[in-house]
Amino acid sequence: MHEDTMAKKTYLLCLEGGGTRCQAALLDTMGMPLHISESTDVNTNFVTREIAQAAVLRAVSEVLRVSRIPGEQVSRFASALVGPRFGPEVFYSMIPTATYHYYTERDVVFARAGIYTPHGVAVVAATGATAWGIRSDNGLHISVGGWGTLLGDEGSAYAVGLMALRTAPRIYEKRITTPTRLLEILYQRFDMTPETFRPKMYDLAY
Structure with missing residues (x-):
């Protein structure tokens, strides 16, 4: 009975990455983090797409290995990477049944502030730098920065x-x-x- 219950339990997997590193986090369905793994940077301003893909696969593989959770028990997978966008086919061999969600850096920044319908001003100053201004009532939006290391990213x-x-x-x-x-x-x-x-x-x- 216990083993059957455990087999049916599902988990959430989140992947985030940019110019410094990438992280994969496994959570239960209540949103409680269980394990976090880390890999190298994935921003294609600094590395090739092939290197970035290898980095995200390492992060996902490691978090599943350490947690001892079969990939088939991951029901939802959310990805937010600065630079490359990898579709569900890249991760299919590890998490074949997960529903795939892709989010932009802007989406993530607002969500971290508890704003799930982007509205207001958000600023990111990490390896790169970008600012967004969005009005959800009329759809007006503007972005400043995010030009990469050669043309800008001041701050x-x-x-x-x-x-x-x-x-x-x-x-x-x-x-x-x-x-x-x-x-x-x-x-x-x-x-x-x-x-x-x-x-x-x-x-x-x-």
């Missing part, structure tokens, strides 16, 4: 990191003399010394 983690890397050579060459710990932090983070600073910066940049 994103990538842009802030790039500003730091661009500033570091100026400090190193004493073109900037304002007291700062930036070089010290870079030396520690990337195992640099004043003697290896230039070649290691070239490696980081190119």
